[in-house]
Amino acid sequence: MFTVVLAGAVVLTSGCSTAVDGTPLADPRATRSSEPSGPVTLTFLTSLNDGYEDLLTEYRSEHSGVTIKVQRTDPGSYYPKLRTMLAAGQPPDLAVVGDEYRADLFGQPGLFADLAEAGPDDVDPKRWLDWKYEGGLGKDDAWFGYGMDSAPIGMAYRTDLFAAAGLPTDPAQVGDLFKSWDAYFAAGDQYTRKTGKPWFDSASEVFTTMQNQLDNPYFDRDDKLVIESNTKLKAGWDAVTGAIGRGQSAKLEPFSPEWFSGFRAGTFATAPAPYWMLNLIKSQAGPENAGKWAVADTFPGGGANWGGSYLVVPKKSPATEQAAALAAWLTAPEQQLRLFESVGAFPSQVDALASTKLRGATDDYFVTKETGRIYADLADKVTVAPYGAPRDSRVQTEAMWPALQAVEHGTPPDAGWQQAVDKAGQLN
Template sequence: MQTRVLAGAISLTAMVGLTACGGDDSGGVGADGKIELTIGTFTEFGYEDLLKEYEQLNPDIRITHHKTGQGGPYHQQFFTKLAANSGLEDVVAIEEAHIPKVLDKPQLFHDLGEVGPSDVTPDRWLDWKIETATAKDGTWIGYGTDIGPLAMCYRKDLFEAAGLPSDPEAVKALFETWESYFAAGDQYVEATGKPWFDSASQVFNAMQNQLETGYFNEQDQLMMESNTAIRDNWKQVTAAVERGQSAKLVAFGPEWNSGFKQSAFATKTCPSWMLGIIEEQAGPEHAGHWAVTDAFPGGGGNWGGSFLAVPKQSQHPEEAAKLAAWLTAPEQQIKAFQHTGNFPSQVDALDSPELLGTTNEYFGGVNIGELYVAQANKVAEAQYKGPGDGEIQENATSPALQAVEQGKSPEEGWQQAVDTATRIAG
């Protein structure tokens, strides 16, 4: 699941040489003889009912769920506990932007190919999902939970008021390319005097995830300045900001949340997990106002998704791996999707008639299962993300784009982003 990422950089270099001993509070055996497992997640994974179901299916297991409201604080605590070699849960969720930092220290995690159920094999997942969670030494660190295939959400009623087409098929021409998207934004701003999108960083991050090479190459060299496509995306987004297209909201903050209810913007880059957020924040009064289309500038991409891993701190690694395997099985992935919008990453789930037939009444009865499966199939491979990728997004580009939204020039903002990214990359 995609969320706000790490708020403060936690160095993992101090972990080299740490022994893989169990943590004091990662679970044990209760007085009643039950094996006690803990699991740590952030935002909404849709696991509350599933964990109760697992306990019913496995009466010798008792599960404690530690859930953090946002991904930033969660990952900050996670890396602190990982560095201290103490305090982590038996099963930990790791968001895709932070998995590269974990892959750099495979000795601190169990290889799921060794401790996991023998019938749970990599071919259950999309190839690129498996590659994202496999360390360079071959250690399989994470079972894939969801993915974030990209579509575009928009307000039908606001489009109609601005004289723009509003039907999901008719709007596809507006969202064919980033050039056409920003051109439509100019039309909307001229007609209404109101913003077109929520946040420059939300648009930029979607564009960034479409690039063949991102912030790092596979040799973990920073590509911020040498990859001209990053700078080109920056120029497009900041130019749109200067033309009044951004609502200048900080994603996942209070004003951003209330912006959905207050009709503060007309379009939203929309990975599948965003649907639940929109419905929750916009509220019932906007049911049917929001729509989603499978058109996305540049053809689509993936933004978000997480993994479940078993740290060496766990006192019950095989039982923990069994729980993680069950939670990420096709049946449970579909249940989580129906509850939160987190889109499945297992091949059998993507082929399931139950998933393909899933509709969403809040978004006008659209078949979201079929729509997002089509978007997922457009992703050939995941972009390589080096250590520090998530920190650059959170601590370099997003603050710099916010600075541009508050009046700093695009050139000054770019230099701020480059300087911060360089410090993070070390």
């Protein structure tokens, strides 16, 4: 993740209320009057390097009756372990669910406690951006996850490549190129005609970003596959595959060696960049490209999110209310800002996003140095948390992405679409 060092510290106050930048907040440590009293031991399943340890140490010091045992797992085996524990009926008391697994896990009833019932009375959904709160809901609007970090998407671009193609480089003017997807692809046509080089990194990256702007991209609320009837999804497919045919895609597989090296070599001029990708751009583009990359504060289609996480309390935990109280404290604005400072986890709570500590965060690697403000504004522009059915992620990674890559390597767009539809039907 992208690490930003903030000036100053987030001050936590004891007593009945806390504040972010002087704004009083309800006490995130408050618990329901019906919460069981006495000592309790909570197990917290999480992955490595999540940045929670200092926060948990503080929580323990303020709650003498609470013992927290952290079970750390490497990212590759984290979700298989969580699923195994849930299936065995011996879950942790608290766990992290990343946005990429939200569709799978939140779509299954009976796994997690409804935090509207188990959580502290004063935890208002309005603490979060609307789309982040809605992303924590399961079927029948049960509240399964308190939103932790988020990943609003900006459009990263190489200013030197733009200049060489006669395109504007000033962020305000570049924003006009990114005001809609039609404008974005039109600018791509201008770029490829002028340079003969690709405009964007990967069709699957661009298409996934567009898909993240739809309420029901692959399944309806009854978990019925709707790819063939989803005209907005098909319109996105047509736009992206049309751009492939006009030479705009670098045809790189995301996270492949060639994709990584493309940031350094200037293989492409633009790339959708969730907040967590900024550190990747810096490390892969290298110091020789400092001052060349920028991020526009306008994004095609308004806004989108790609990533982030939620804290969940398994329904079979023997201490759901106490675990929910811990989750409420960990996701409060003060703690979100501290994780932003320590590990670059971008906040999702309204007061944290309005904080001058966040909005004043800068990174001199980028032409657009005000990365905190830019991404806070982009987060405000997101309107949708796509509904995810249990098979949603498999349809995306096993049907849509391979079909797009097939088109990038010569399959006609209509045949690629049918390939995606057929494969999705097999997975359904």
